[in-house]
Amino acid sequence: MRHVLLTPRWLAGHALALTLVVLFVNLGSWQLRRLEQRREHVAQVVERSQLPPAPLAEALAAGEVPEYRTVAAVGTFDPSEEVLLRGRGRDGQPGFHVLTPLVLSEPAGLPGEAVLVERGWVPYALDSVPVTEAPPPEGEVVVTGRVRAPTSHRAGTLGPRDPAEGELTQTFYVDVERLQPQMPYRLVPAYVELTSVDPPHPGELPLALPEPDLGEGPHLGYAVQWFSFAAIGIVGYLFLLRHVARGERRG
Numbered sequence: 068m069r070h071v072l073l074t075p076r077w078l079a080g081h082a083l084a085l086t087l088v089v090l091f092v093n094l095g096s097w098q099l100r101r102l103e104q105r106r107e108h109v110a111q112v113v114e115r116s117q118l119p120p121a122p123l124a125e126a127l128a129a130g131e132v133p134e135y136r137t138v139a140a141v142g143t144f145d146p147s148e149e150v151l152l153r154g155r156g157r158d159g160q161p162g163f164h165v166l167t168p169l170v171l172s173e174p175a176g177l178p179g180e181a182v183l184v185e186r187g188w189v190p191y192a193l194d195s196v197p198v199t200e201a202p203p204p205e206g207e208v209v210v211t212g213r214v215r216a217p218t219s220h221r222a223g224t225l226g227p228r229d230p231a232e233g234e235l236t237q238t239f240y241v242d243v244e245r246l247q248p249q250m251p252y253r254l255v256p257a258y259v260e261l262t263s264v265d266p267p268h269p270g271e272l273p274l275a276l277p278e279p280d281l282g283e284g285p286h287l288g289y290a291v292q293w294f295s296f297a298a299i300g301i302v303g304y305l306f307l308l309r310h311v312a313r314g315e316r317r318g
Contacts, residue, residue: 084304088297095293102286109281111135116279120211123255124176132216132257135279140182140210140259142169144203148250149196151237152185154227157274161191165198165273166241169210169259170252179255183241184210186261187273196236201272204264212259213279217243 112135120139127133145168152164165188168181189201219242220228227239234249241258260276 084300088300091293091297091300095290095297098286098290098293102283102290105284105286109283112279112281116213123171123182123214123259124173126214127177127255127257132214134216135213137262138212138214138259140169140171140184141173141207142171142181142210143207144168144184144205145170145181146197146203149198150183150235150246151189151194151196151198152241153237153239155188157188157277162188163191163194163237164188164276165201166238166258167203168250168252168254169208171255172207177255178253180252181250182255183243183246183258184212184261185215185241185258185276186264186268187276189273193272194237198273200270202269204266204268206266209265210259210261211263211265212261214257214259215241216257217241219245 115133115136118137120137123138123140126136126138148168150166152166155162155164165186166183167186169184170181171177171179174180186203187201189198193200218240220226220240229235229238229240229242229245235246238246243254243256243258247254262276
């Protein structure tokens with residue numbers, strides 16, 4: 068038996084089995100690390116969302132964007148410069164999120180004169196800007212919402228891309244740097260997900276944005292799956308070796 072299990076074919080099998088078990092264990096451990104990162108993210112979102120609204124300038128004073136911090140900004144919406152965010156479904160229906168610049172009444176202390184505000188959802192049929200069926204309130208308003216860092220397509224990934232040049236009326240990302248050339252004012256290097264506006268929107272549209280996802284995701288399930296694969300591989304390989312050993316003894 069010892070001789071058979073030490074032949075080149077069996078040594079290659081041992082190496083393959085060990086490699087797969089190590090791979091499965093590492094993948095399970097990676098999912099557990101992802102789970103811990105997700106839990107930290109959720110805890111941060113909950114903590115920041117419970118804080119009272121801070122002036123936008125105060126929230127950005129440190130030069131970084133405190134993701135999901137509740138902020139307040141005073142200004143006037145400019146729907147003539149609206150952009151639609153593509154790929155935003157709601158209850159199984161395709162649609163857009165409306166991104167409207169808010170020209171700030173008191174831009175002092177901010178690195179820009181306007182901030183992009185993600186106001187809410189509109190159905191897919193409303194695919195041109197400005198979205199007249201979902202107008203913002205006129206005049207000076209007070210916007211309250213979650214401040215977010217700009218987004219963009221990450222190099223080396225397979226996500227959707229926007230054209231590198233030209234004016235955008237629809238985009239997949241709130242890419243402040245990409246949208247800046249088509250705006251008549253300097254944009255704050257952040258945007259706001261609107262939760263309320265005073266005075267409120269005059270019509271039924273846009274519909275309110277969804278709340279942040281506070282779930283832990285599938286990471287724990289994936290971790291259990293990979294560890295199970297490792298355990299099954301070990302037990303199965305041991306049974307195979309036992310079967311070979313019995314065959315050798317009968318021979």
